[in-house]
Amino acid sequence: MNKVLISVAPVASTDKNIVPADIAAEVVSCWQAGAAMVHLHVRDAGGNLTADMSLLAETLRLIRKESDIIIEVSTGGVSGLTIQERCVPLYSELVEACSLNVGSTNLGKAVYCNPLDDVEYCIRELLKMNKTPEVEVFEIGHIFAMKEFMEQYNFCEPVLFSIVLGHKGEAPATPQALAAMIQMIPAGTLWGITHANRRDFSIIAAALGLGASTVRIGFEDSNYLDANTIADSNVPLVAKTVRLLQAMDKEPMSPAEARKHFNIFSR
Template sequence: MNKVMISVAPVAATDKRIVPDKIAEDVLNCWKAGAAMVHLHVRDTHGNLTTDMSLLEETLRLIRRDSDIIIEVSTGGVSNLSIKERCVPVYSNLVEACSLNVGSTNLGKAVYCNPIDDVEYCIRELLKMKKTPEVEVFEIGHIYAMKELMEQYDFCSPVLFSIVLGHKGEAPATPEALAAMIQMIPLGALWGITHANRRNFSIIAAALGMGASTVRIGFEDSNYLDVNTMVDTNLPLVEKTVRLLRAMDKEPMSPDEARQQFHISINR
């Protein structure tokens, strides 16, 4: 495969000022540079996870008005929200895809809880509303859990996994961990890479060389352009990812190409 979907996750979890116009402008610039998907959370003005979709809906309308970028919204994050509350973006007509977390996760000193009953509730709602899931896996057990869930539920093929490396307490961002997790991905599924707390692009390059179909980049994971340089918009991160792809004789997918590849469609 010589085309890769770039997903931009533009808002850091530590951001305490959520401004729809600013986020939308950043996302539109990233789309013009080669990003095919945007990954967002439902946040209030202070950056806290919430059930109030108003700010997010405003942001999504601005993004959709001026671009065809795929809109993905998370059903996760460390909070006190119930699984029903976390699933509020599933019912938005502007949302095409949602993250799916299939197991509990250590995130530093926090524990992101995903008991199996909650996981299955989220799956049922995603399938009912025809939202494409991106399965975020932080360790090998999550991949195995999803394999079992794929036997129980009628997921659209190919199922997309995102291998998440680099969180303290979970799989490290090393070639060995990446290789081990790739080996567990079910046949017929596709996978991509997310490198949390990233300081360089070495693991992203390794993943691309090993067949990643997607790369997530953006402030949610890191604002480092290289070990010595932090940036204040997401655009340079997307531009560097595009340069890396082309250096490896690959190209970024357009949003329509990504929709076709991953069967992302509100009306499928």
């Protein structure tokens, strides 16, 4: 398969001005530039994680009105929300996929808490609502935990993992860490790359060379276009990812191709 899903996570955690029309317009521009999926969080007007879907619901309505991009919403993020509150996007008809976090880790000075009882609650609700999971793994132990969950629960195949590297306190964004994580990914599944605090595209290029099926890009992870240039929107980041794919004789997937490849329709 020489096609790759580009996912855009357009909203930085430091953004304190959440305006649905602005986010939706940015997402539509990223879709036009080659993104097949958008990754969003449930936030209030000040950018805080919340269980109130009001602003996100409006954002998703505007996105769907103008594009067929796959809509993925996170069930995670560092906050004081309960797992029940974190799972509210699972019940939206416009949400097709959700991130699934299967273990705790340090993220900078914060502790990202995902105790296994909470993980199982999220899995049960996700499967009940027929949402496609993207399993975010920050450490090798997270991959092993998900492998055990796959033996207990009937996930739709292929299960998609996202290898997350680069947060301070978790697996580093190095070729060695990337290779170790890839070796742990279960057979018969697919995987992609998210590089937090990215300053260049070298780890993304390495992951693509090793068979990544997805690449996540966007202000949630980094606004650096290269070591000396900060992008003023998410669109140049998507465009550069498309050029990187083309330089490697690959192509970005359309949303329709991605839905078929990752079996998002079979829900």
